[in-house]
């Protein structure tokens with residue numbers, strides 16, 4: 425009865441809203457379900473630590489899409505946000521793709537509605553579109569190549585210099601890439617609510633209190649914040665930097681979830697999350713954090729909510745992702 429009711433309310437709530445026995449060992453149960461159902465859990469670095477610890481693979485958007493393309497599991501459980509699970513479905517249509525909470529969206533993806541973007545694109549008929557992977561399947565279908573923050577420079581460099589480019593949807597990443605590559609791209613005016621909230625003033629004060637700490641930042645941050653960073657990189661890029669760099673202290677300017685892996689990989693080092701510009705916990709992505717261990721368990725047990733997609737849209741959205749994966753493979757990424 426509870427299950428029937430929960431399924432009835434699934435679209436409205438976004439997840440199976442059911443009681444989970446508090447005595448249940450969720451780690452053991454999730455492990456059992458993985459084996460029984462030949463399921464793989466792919467988790468983004470911004471997920472809560474417990475979810476990262478039960479995942480088979482933890483990574484950023486590029487790594488996660490590469491894993492989704494090559495896995496031989498029957499079920500992909502995507503612990504991330506909606507566009508990521510959609511990307512897994514685009515790449516592996518024959519597999520069942522589950523997302524613990526359908527409402528785990530993304531402010532950046534939402535900042536580019538496909539109908540408005542289609543009109544925007546019409547104004548630049550000679551341009552090709554490179555879209556950051558943080559966008560809906562509808563935007564991917566309107567794009568020529570997808571990129572992530574790990575491979576964006578290589579993707580842009582793969583396009584002939586006389587070919588004009590529209591970059592969407594993140595204006596901060598786009599501006600950063602214009603500086604890095606010297607390409608004059610037309611930018612869509614989208615942004616991530618988490619990466620825009622960091623306070624330059626508070627980061628500067630933090631640096632005064634921790635003079636030996638290095639500031640490391642994600643390129644989705646605003647230009648003024650990036651200007652004070654010692655290192656700028658994708659989530660994986662930041663993690664790898666902390667492993668090879670000799671500093672002992674870092675001010676980390678991205679979503680706080682990555683600190684779990686940084687701490688695991690570098691037990692002796694100190695990681696300080698950069699503060700947002702007000703007293704909220706806005707450096708935690710509210711969309712990513714909608715997923716919980718309970719919801720993960722429930723979606724594996726009952727195989728809902730599932731990501732589905734119209735085939736025409738899937739095929740159109742797959743082409744630019746395939747181009748990205750090809751270029752990345754050739755570049756050894």
Ligand code: SF4
Pocket residue numbers: 470505529530531532533558616617618619679709710711712
């Ligand atoms: S951190 Fe920003 S870009 Fe990433 S999922 Fe959250 S809202 Fe989207």
